[in-house]
Amino acid sequence: MSQVRMERDSIGEVAVPADAYYGASTERARQTFQVSGLRFSRRFIWALGLVKVAAARVNKSLGLLPNDLAEAIEKAALEVAEGTFDREFVVDVFQTGSGTSTNMNANEVIAARARELLGKDRSDRAAVHPNDHVNLCQSTNDVFPTAMHVAALDALERHTLPAMRELGKALEDKATEFASVVKAGRTHLQDAVPITLGQEFSGYASIVQHGIARLESVRAHLAELAVGGTAVGTGLNAHPEFGQRVVTELRRLTGLMFTRAKNAFEALQQRDAAVEVSAAVRTVAVGLMKLANDLRLLSSGPRTGLAEIELPATQPGSSIMPGKVNPVVPEAVNMVCARLIGNDVTITVAGLNGNLELNTMMPIIAHTLLESLELLGNAARMLTEKCVRGIRANAERCRWHAEQSLALMTVVAPRIGYDEAARLYKIALERNWSVREALLKESKLSPAEVEELLDLERMTRGGRL
Structure with missing residues (x-):
C-alpha cells in the first residue's frame, strides 16, 4: 500500500501522507515552515474547532449549506475541538503571518472527516471542500x-x-x-x-x-x-448576519x-x-x-x-x-x-x-x-x-531580629531629639549593644520610659508613641 497520496491545490499536485486527514495546503506549509517544532496548543485548536462548529451551524441556519453537509462539518469540527485530530495539526507556529496555514490545516482536516461521515472518500474534495464549504463566509483574517x-x-x-x-x-x-x-x-x-x-x-x-x-x-x-x-x-x-450569529x-x-x-x-x-x-x-x-x-x-x-x-x-x-x-x-x-x-x-x-x-x-x-x-x-x-x-x-527568631534592630532608635528620636538618638545609635553599633541597652546605660530616660518606648507591638500599629 502506498505511503502517500496525491492531493491537488491551486498550485498543483503534492504528495501527502496516505493516512493524513490534512491535504495539500497543509503539507506545503509543513514542508516550508520547518522552523521550531512548536505547534499550537490544545486550547487554541479547541477554539479554532469551535469557530468552525459555530460557522457550520450559522451557514446551515442561513440556508447557505445543505443540512447534511453542514451537520457533517459541524460534527467533524466538534471532534477537532475535542482533540480527536490534534496529531493532524502539523504546521509550525512560525508560518504565514495571518495564520492561513493553520486555518487551512483545520479546514482540510474537517473536510476530510466530514467526507467520511457522509460515506464519501476522504480525498473527494467535491463532496466537502475545505474552502467552499468549511471556510464558507470566512477568511483566515x-x-x-x-x-x-x-x-x-x-x-x-x-x-x-x-x-x-x-x-x-x-x-x-x-x-x-x-x-x-x-x-x-x-x-x-x-x-x-x-x-x-x-x-x-x-x-x-x-x-x-x-x-x-x-x-x-x-x-x-x-x-x-x-x-x-x-x-x-x-x-x-x-452573509451580513453571519458575524453576529457566529458570536451568539x-x-x-x-x-x-x-x-x-x-x-x-x-x-x-x-x-x-x-x-x-x-x-x-x-x-x-x-x-x-x-x-x-x-x-x-x-x-x-x-x-x-x-x-x-x-x-x-x-x-x-x-x-x-x-x-x-x-x-x-x-x-x-x-x-x-x-x-x-x-x-x-x-x-x-x-x-x-x-x-x-x-x-x-x-x-x-x-x-x-x-x-x-x-x-x-x-x-x-x-x-x-x-x-x-x-x-x-x-x-x-523574628522577635529576636526585631529586638536587635538598631532602627528601634527611630521611636526614641521624637522624645530625645534626632541628634541624641543618632549619638546613641552609634554607641550601640560600636559596642554591639541593643537599643534597649544603649538607652538604659547612656540616656537620661528611666527604665519605665525605655520599656514604654520599646513596645514592639505598639510600634507595628503606627502613630506617634
Missing part, C-alpha cells in the same frame, strides 16, 4: 484572531484567574495566621522599624489582588471578536460573553487586546518575582540566613551537600516570570506589525499569549499548593 480571542479569554477566565485567586486567598490566610508575629522591617535590605509578619504577607496578598484586578480589567476587549469581517473588514463574501453561537458553545467587534477594520489590523492582556500578565509577573524573591530571602538559612520563615521541603536541594533544602518553588516561579516578561516583549513587537489592513504576526502572538496565560496560572497554582500554604513562621 477574521477566523484566526477570533480563535485567538476565544482561546485567550477561556484561558484567562478558567485557568489563570482561578489560580491567581487561590494564591491571593492563601496569602491572606497567612497574613491572618502571622498577625501577631513581630519582626524587623527592612528597607534597602537594611534594618528598619518593626512590622508583623502578617503585615508583610498582607502586602504580598495585595500584590496578587492588584494583579487579579488588572487581569479582570482586560477581559472586555478580549471578548470582542473579529468574525464576519472576512479579508479586510468589509465582510465581503459573508460561540457564547452558547463556551459560556463566555463574547461580543462582535465594534469596528471590524480595527479588529483585523490591530492586536491591541492581546498586547493589553500581555502587559497585564507582565505586570503580574513583576509582582510575583518580588514575592518569590522575598520568600527566598526570608527563608534563607537555616543557620546563617534570616530564617524567619520555613518553606515546605519539596525535594533534596543539592547533589553534593547532604541535607540541604533549597527554595525550589520560588525559584521556578522566578523563571516563569522571566519568561512572561520576555513573552511580553515578543507580543509587543509583533503587535507593532499591524500594517495597513492586517497584522501579519498573529501566529506568534496567539502562541505566546496562550503560553503566558498557561504559565502564569500554573506558576500561581504551584506557588499556592507547594509553597505558600505550608509556610511556617519562626516567631522566636
